[in-house]
Amino acid sequence: MLKVSAVNDFVVRFANVNGTGSASANNMFAKAVFRMGIPISPKNIFPSNIQGLPTWFEVRINEKGYLGRRAGVDLMVCVNPESMANDIASVKPGGYFVYDNTRKLHKEYLRDDVHFIGIPMMQLCMDHYADPRKQQLFKNMVYVGALATLLDMDVNIIKVIISEQFEKKPKLISPNYQALQLGIDHAKENYECPLGVRLERRNNVGDHILIDGNTASGLGAIYAGATVAAWYPITPSTSVVKAFEKYAKKLRIDQETGQKKYAIIQAEDELAAMGMVIGATWNGARAFTATSGPGVSLMSEFIGLAYFAEIPVVLINVQRGGPSTGMPTRTQQPDILSSAYASHGDTKHVLLFPSTPAECFEHTVAAFDLADRLQTPIIVMSDLDLGMNNHMSPPLEWDDSKKYDLGKVLNAEDLENMEVYGRYLDVDDDGVCYRTIPGTHPTKGSFFTRGTSRDEYAQYTEDGSVYVRIVDRILKKWETAKDYVPVPVFRIHDIPSQCGIIFFGTTRYAALEAIDMLEAEGIILDGMRILAFPFNKMVEEFIENHEKIFVIEQNRDAQFRSLLINELEVNPKKLIKVLNYDGKPITADTIKNQIIEKYPSSPQEKTQTAS
Amino acid sequence: MYGLKPDVALDLPSKYYSLEDYNKGVAKWCPGCGDHAVLTNTQKLLREKQMDPAKTVFVSGIGCSSRFPHYMDTYGFHGLHGRAFPVACGVKFRRPDLDVFVITGDGDCCSIGAGAWVHAIRYNMDMTVMLLNNEIYGLTKKQVSPTSRLGTSSNTTPDGSVLPPIHPVQTTLGVSNVSFVAQTADWNPAHMYATLKAAYEHKGFAFVHILQRCPVFQLALVDEWTSNKEAMCYLENENGITVSEDIAKTFKSRLSHDPSDLSAARDLAMEDDIIYLGLFYQNKNAPCYDDYGASNLGFTIEQKEAVLNAEFDKYAI
Numbered sequence: 001m002l003k004v005s006a007v008n009d010f011v012v013r014f015a016n017v018n019g020t021g022s023a024s025a026n027n028m029f030a031k032a033v034f035r036m037g038i039p040i041s042p043k044n045i046f047p048s049n050i051q052g053l054p055t056w057f058e059v060r061i062n063e064k065g066y067l068g069r070r071a072g073v074d075l076m077v078c079v080n081p082e083s084m085a086n087d088i089a090s091v092k093p094g095g096y097f098v099y100d101n102t103r104k105l106h107k108e109y110l111r112d113d114v115h116f117i118g119i120p121m122m123q124l125c126m127d128h129y130a131d132p133r134k135q136q137l138f139k140n141m142v143y144v145g146a147l148a149t150l151l152d153m154d155v156n157i158i159k160v161i162i163s164e165q166f167e168k169k170p171k172l173i174s175p176n177y178q179a180l181q182l183g184i185d186h187a188k189e190n191y192e193c194p195l196g197v198r199l200e201r202r203n204n205v206g207d208h209i210l211i212d213g214n215t216a217s218g219l220g221a222i223y224a225g226a227t228v229a230a231w232y233p234i235t236p237s238t239s240v241v242k243a244f245e246k247y248a249k250k251l252r253i254d255q256e257t258g259q260k261k262y263a264i265i266q267a268e269d270e271l272a273a274m275g276m277v278i279g280a281t282w283n284g285a286r287a288f289t290a291t292s293g294p295g296v297s298l299m300s301e302f303i304g305l306a307y308f309a310e311i312p313v314v315l316i317n318v319q320r321g322g323p324s325t326g327m328p329t330r331t332q333q334p335d336i337l338s339s340a341y342a343s344h345g346d347t348k349h350v351l352l353f354p355s356t357p358a359e360c361f362e363h364t365v366a367a368f369d370l371a372d373r374l375q376t377p378i379i380v381m382s383d384l385d386l387g388m389n390n391h392m393s394p395p396l397e398w399d400d401s402k403k404y405d406l407g408k409v410l411n412a413e414d415l416e417n418m419e420v421y422g423r424y425l426d427v428d429d430d431g432v433c434y435r436t437i438p439g440t441h442p443t444k445g446s447f448f449t450r451g452t453s454r455d456e457y458a459q460y461t462e463d464g465s466v467y468v469r470i471v472d473r474i475l476k477k478w479e480t481a482k483d484y485v486p487v488p489v490f491r492i493h494d495i496p497s498q499c500g501i502i503f504f505g506t507t508r509y510a511a512l513e514a515i516d517m518l519e520a521e522g523i524i525l526d527g528m529r530i531l532a533f534p535f536n537k538m539v540e541e542f543i544e545n546h547e548k549i550f551v552i553e554q555n556r557d558a559q560f561r562s563l564l565i566n567e568l569e570v571n572p573k574k575l576i577k578v579l580n581y582d583g584k585p586i587t588a589d590t591i592k593n594q595i596i597e598k599y600p601s602s603p604q605e606k607t608q609t610a611s
Numbered sequence: 612m613y614g615l616k617p618d619v620a621l622d623l624p625s626k627y628y629s630l631e632d633y634n635k636g637v638a639k640w641c642p643g644c645g646d647h648a649v650l651t652n653t654q655k656l657l658r659e660k661q662m663d664p665a666k667t668v669f670v671s672g673i674g675c676s677s678r679f680p681h682y683m684d685t686y687g688f689h690g691l692h693g694r695a696f697p698v699a700c701g702v703k704f705r706r707p708d709l710d711v712f713v714i715t716g717d718g719d720c721c722s723i724g725a726g727a728w729v730h731a732i733r734y735n736m737d738m739t740v741m742l743l744n745n746e747i748y749g750l751t752k753k754q755v756s757p758t759s760r761l762g763t764s765s766n767t768t769p770d771g772s773v774l775p776p777i778h779p780v781q782t783t784l785g786v787s788n789v790s791f792v793a794q795t796a797d798w799n800p801a802h803m804y805a806t807l808k809a810a811y812e813h814k815g816f817a818f819v820h821i822l823q824r825c826p827v828f829q830l831a832l833v834d835e836w837t838s839n840k841e842a843m844c845y846l847e848n849e850n851g852i853t854v855s856e857d858i859a860k861t862f863k864s865r866l867s868h869d870p871s872d873l874s875a876a877r878d879l880a881m882e883d884d885i886i887y888l889g890l891f892y893q894n895k896n897a898p899c900y901d902d903y904g905a906s907n908l909g910f911t912i913e914q915k916e917a918v919l920n921a922e923f924d925k926y927a928i
Contacts, residue, residue, distance in 0.1 A: 019641070019827075050675070050749055050827055051641040232723065233751035233767070242766055249769075266755060266767045269693060269723035294692065325673060325691065 002094035002113060005196035008038050008063035010074035012147075015087045016140075017080050019051030025140030026057040027390075028165065029147060032158045033061055034210055034392070037202040041067040041509070042210075043389050043585065048235065048328045054083040063202050067392060068510030069585040074197050075151075077143050079121065085109055096195055098146065100139070117191055119146045124182045129175075138179035145183020152194035154201065155184065211393050213386035214290075216357035217316050218243025219396065220364025221288055222251055225404050226314070228287035230265040230276035232295065235328045236384040237318035240290035270295035274302035274313070281312045282449060284409070284437035286368050288314035292384075293322045293335050296342060303377050304343025305451045310424070310433070310474070312371035312407070315379045316364065318387040321583045330583030331384035333505055336559035339379045340533055346471060350378045350481055351533040355508035357393040360386065363531075366486065372407035374481055375435060383554075385585045386506045408434045415444040422456040424470060431477030478534055485532035488539055491515065497524040499599070500546035502575075504530045504560065506585060507552045513588035514595065521592075523599060525550070533563065540568055543575075548600050552578045554586050633657045633664065635684040643833075645797030645823035646676050649743060652804045653712070654683070656811060667710045670699040672719035675750050676743035676823070679714040693724030696731035703736040704904035710811075711738040717758040718748050721777050725757075732786040734900040735816045739807070742779055742818070743797075745825035746832060753828040765828075779820045780891060781880040784873065790815035790897035792876065793852060793890045796822040798837055801858040802845075802888055809852045809890060815899055822886065836886075846879075846889025862888075 004010070012029075016022035023044070030042040038061055045056040060070050075096045078087045084099070085106075091097050093113040099105065101118025110116070121142045125135040141162075148155050159177060166172040187193060217240045221229065231241045241264060248262040263280075267273035273289045280287035291299065296317055306313040321327030322334045341348055350370060352363040360382055367378040408428075415421060415436065423446040424433050436445030448458060455461045455470070491512070503511040508529055515525055528542045543549060543564070551561040558577040565572050578594045580586035633654040640646045657667065667685040671677035673692035680687030686709075690698050699713045713731075720728050720742050731740075747765065748754040755765040755772045758779065762771040783792050791813040795806040803821065810817035824833040845862035847853065851870050859865065866887065868875060876892040910918075 048750065049639055050752070052639055233718075233748050233754045235751055238751050238754070238766075245767075245769070264767070268725060268757065325689075 001115070003115065003196040004074050004092060004094040004096070006074065007198055007200050008061060008202060010061055010197040011070055011072060012059045012061065012075045012077065013073045013087075013090070014057040015076065015078040015080045015083050016055050016057065017082070018046060018049060018053055018055040020140070021137045022055070022079070022140050023057070024165065025144050026059075028158060028161050029144050030057075030059050030390070031161050031210065032148075032153055033059065033199060034205060035157045035161070036154055036199055037205055038063050038199060039065040039067065039204055039208075039392055040210075041069065041392065043069060043385065045584070046329050054080050056083075061199070063204050065204060065392075066509070066513040066588065068513050069587050071587050071589060075195070077147065079139065079143065088114065094196075096150075096197065098143065098150070115195070117146075117150065117187075117195075119143060119183060119186055121183075124186065125179070128178065128182065134175070138175065141176050141179035142183040142186075145180040145185075146187040147183075148180070149184050149187035149193045150191065150195050150198075152198045152200070155180070205392060207395055208392045209395050210390045211357045211396075212239070212388055212390050213354065213357045213360040213382050214239040214318065214388060215243040216360035216393070216396060217290070217364045217380065217382065217387070218245075219247050220361040221314075221316075221368075222247045223361070223398055224286060224365040224368035226286045226288050226368065227252075227262050228265070228277070228280040228285045229263075229289065230267050230273040230280070230287065231289045231291065232267050232270045232273050234270070234292050234295050236320055236331075236388045237290040237292050237295070237316065239388065240316050240318065270298040271302065274299040274306075274315075277313055277315075278302060278306050278311050281306075281371070282438070286314075286372075286404075288316065288368070290316040290318065292318050292320045292328075293338070294325065296335055296338055296379075300338075300342045301344075303349065304345060304347050306377045307343065307347045307349065308345070308474075309449050309451055310375040310435070311449070312368075312375055313377040314364070314367045314371050315377060316367075317379050317381055319381065319383040321581075327583045329384070331506070331554070331585055332581055332583060333381070333383055333507070333554040334556075334559070334581070335381070336553070336555065336563055337557075339381060340563055342377075342379075348478065348534070350374065350376065350485060352378065352380045352486065353504040353531055353533075354380065354382055354386065355505050355529065357386070357391050358396055359531075361396045363486070369405040370481075370484055372409075373405055373484060374432060374477060375407065376477070376481075381505060383506055408432055410434050410436050410440065410445065412441045412444075415441045418444075421445065423458040424454065424473070425456045426473050426476070430480045431473050431475070432480060482534050482536040485534065485536065487536065488531060488542070489529045490542070491527035491529075493519075493524050493526055495524050497526050498547040499523070499525050500542060500549040501525045501527050501552065501595075502530060502542075502549055502560075502564075503527070503552040507554060507591075510586045510588045510591055511552050514591035517588055517592045518595060521596070523595065525595075530560075533567075535564065535567055539564075543568065543570055547574070548576060549574060550576045550578045550591075550595050550598070552586070552591055554580050556581045628658060628661055628664070630654050630658055633684055635682050638682045639678070640675060641827050643824065643826035644675070645745065645821070645825070646679065646743060648797040648800055648803065649676075649741060649821060649823070650679060650682055652800055652807055653679075653741075655804060656807050657685070659808070660811065662710055666708065667712070668699075668702055669712045669714060670695050670702065671714040672716070672724060673750075674716040674719045674748070675745075675825075676714055676716040677719060693719055693722070694727060695719065696724065696727040699738055700731060700734055700736055700900075703738055703901045705908075707737070707901055707904075707908070711736075713738055713740040715740070715742055717742065717744040717746060717756045717779070721757045721779055721782075729782075729786055732783055732816055732818065733788045735788050735790050735897050736901040737814050737899055738816060739810045739813075740816060740818045741807070742820050743823045744779060744820060745823045745829055746776070747825055747828045749825055749828055760832075778880060779818075781877070783818050783820075784877050784880050784892060788897050789818075789873075789892065790894045791817040791890075792820070792892045793818070794820045794822070794886070795852075795888055796836070796843070796886075797824055799858075799861075799888065801854050802852070805852050805854050806889075813893060814895065815897055842884065842886050844885050844887050846887045846891070848890070850893070851890040 041060040047053040100121040102122035121139040252262045277287045321330040354360045354363040371378045664685040669680035670688045672695040754767040795803045844864040870890045870893045
């Protein structure tokens with residue numbers, strides 16, 4: 001029989017039932033591989049439900065460091081009878097299927113091109129533990145033990161992880177060791193170990209850490225000096241504020257009084273959350289909210305107010321499958337346009353596109369400075385895959401000498417020494433005006449803020465020429481923003497190429513792998529990863545310098561491509577859609593196949609005919 | 612009106628609906644969740660009333676309890692978070708012949724949906740509303756809800772919540788044009804059934820507040836509710852919600868309360884220590900907004916044509 005053989009390059013998938021404690025065992029497995037020095041990319045695939053539905057955990061192991069999702073399962077660990085039929089069907093020919101053989105497999109499930117490895121997980125637990133809850137929980141550790149033998153893992157590493165995990169409940173350490181050993185022994189006695197797929201120690205993870213994007217964003221808000229978070233629970237953004245709270249409790253308590261130096265408000269809905277953020281930032285606080293697509297829809301009216309009244313706002317948008325309630329526990333990049341142009345009227349907003357947890361941290365910090373410098377909403381465009389899954393990430397870095405840039409804020413002395421002050425006077429000719437924090441001066445400064453049309457001195461006006469002057473000045477600020485936002489990252493090939501590839505956010509992992517795969521097949525692509533909207537000159541030049549450009553994104557309507565066409569007046573024929581929107585993170589194979597299919601025989605000619 | 616035949620008397624029921632006819636799939640709530648009991652009782656009510664599944668609509672918002680319509684083999688509308696009421700009102704406004712049920716949770720109704728809730732009470736459209744209140748956000752994994760009692764520890768209030776909760780019965784009784792407010796508990800199926808039945812039979816916005824267990828995130832509350840029998844008081848009255856004497860005897864305390872007395876109902880709702888199960892208030896004469904919405908239904912094509920022609924004639928030269 002065909003046998004998948006691979007060292008440090010395969011996909012393991014776990015099929016569990018949610019609410020059974022499998023998540024912690026699965027994470028221990030992933031962490032153990034990582035600590036063997038092998039890059040991993042773990043992903044949770046879970047339902048919008050609390051208990052009793054199928055859930056999967058997938059770990060791509062790849063010593064070369066390709067971290068995108070890869071389709072196809074080499075080794076399946078299935079402890080969920082409900083999903084078993086499909087789980088068996090999803091194993092690659094020659095792959096392995098580890099299951100609980102306390103009960104016999106249905107004959108019709110069997111495949112003759114898959115290696116079945118039965119471990120009597122439930123039986124072993126029933127023999128060794130009396131308490132039903134323990135039987136359930138330790139079953140998970142039994143399969144981790146079996147995997148350790150089957151894949152030739154370093155058992156000591158797993159033991160260290162167990163002891164760390166239960167540091168505060170030391171009584172649980174030895175029963176977990178015991179369960180682990182049950183799995184190890186059973187696999188050793190009954191199967192030829194290791195399997196065709198196996199692990200070998202490497203030193204390929206360097207100083208990288210495993211962290212999820214939401215935790216990094218929450219920590220970023222702390223480092224950026226945020227003191228107010230107002231939000232409403234919504235998957236997959238909930239853990240951003242949870243992380244903010246966790247770190248605020250450690251880092252934002254007044255040493256002398258024990259008082260909190262932060263405020264977290266769970267508002268009655270997203271609409272109110274954004275209103276509270278605006279109220280706080282208008283008063284000089286660094287405040288933010290975190291939400292997902294439906295929340296952005298509700299916040300849109302307030303985002304328009306912040307844009308027009310010119311109030312700094314930071315919003316972390318952890319995108320999920322839309323539209324409407326859509327797929328709350330699946331990933332997509334579907335809010336590009338609704339975020340870029342959120343609200344009625346002529347509005348556009350600065351977007352940042354992090355691709356790693358380290359960038360979630362950096363971009364969240366940057367968002368607060370940008371919001372203050374530009375006096376406008378800044379939206380950090382994360383997604384479920386980045387926010388809720390652990391990623392191998394460079395360590396988060398912080399420069400202690402960094403000073404916050406609070407932008408143009410006048411103090412009492414400034415106001416005293418000024419002859420004329422107008423809240424919306426463009427003194428510096430960059431579109432950004434001077435604001436004052438309420439309470440700065442007893443009589444001077446900006447006392448009144450409005451969402452209605454006003455002149456340079458914040459007086460209401462319906463005078464058409466004044467209105468045009470004001471909205472054109474806000475547009476000038478948009479030009480200024482181009483110099484402030486992070487610049488793209490390029491991957492220009494030594495061999496000149498007329499074709500390019502544009503990607504952003506979490507498509508990065510798969511795109512970089514696809515570029516290498518395509519190069520092996522003779523297709524050379526120059527890459528550009530865009531980190532921000534508005535698009536600056538470098539983005540424009542890259543597009544000008546290439547005849548055909550593939551735009552990789554995870555939504556149906558190629559929204560990022562539309563944004564490029566709309567903002568840069570690019571010939572639409574030049575930008576080719578490469579899309580994936582099934583709710584699963586895009587794979588390098590998907591990108592490669594779509595590019596090969598759409599790759600022009602002669603890039604130059606085709607564009608000319610098209611235009 | 613839609614579907615009415617000229618001689619209604621000849622329209623004999625052609626089918627007897629059993630419980631299975633109202634059930635769809637297997638409910639995916641956690642074991643021990645109070646939602647299961649509400650589902651079963653609702654299906655029993657539909658059976659007793661022999662409601663036609665094709666003329667029955669369940670509208671919900673978002674949250675654990677809002678999955679409810681998935682498990683009813685009737686018409687269902689699983690819409691937006693906090694917006695079950697507007698959708699249900701739209702349905703009722705145009706289709707007064709349908710039986711409309713709204714299923715909502717404490718977050719869905721009292722937090723994000725509070726605005727719509729207040730107005731739906733005032734509109735007083737003929738629908739049965741079940742608020743399944745477990746005092747916590749379940750689906751997003753344990754955040755405080757506006758109905759969580761003071762000091763509730765949750766992922767968003769690790770040191771305990773600091774605001775007194777909204778009491779949905781108090782709030783509903785405070786809104787103009789309120790017409791039916793009752794309270795029941797998921798662990799008392801007989802009382803719940805009687806309550807749902809009374810609510811269904813009421814013409815107008817029948818608001819049923821259901822104390823509901825969440826064994827995963829509110830375990831302590833479940834214990835408190837089910838063990839503290841002293842705190843549960845059975846409201847009885849000839850015009851109230853009546854259960855059999857056997858069930859009534861299980862209550863340690865009973866109180867006679869006239870449900871037409873709004874002021875007395877509000878006083879009861881203000882009490883913190885005692886949980887009254889039964890009918891707080893009923894006004895059968897409150898105006899129903901849907902009576903106005905439906906007034907233009909039932910015209911024949913000829914009648915509509917005559918009205919249109921009369922309008923066109925005004926512009927004739």
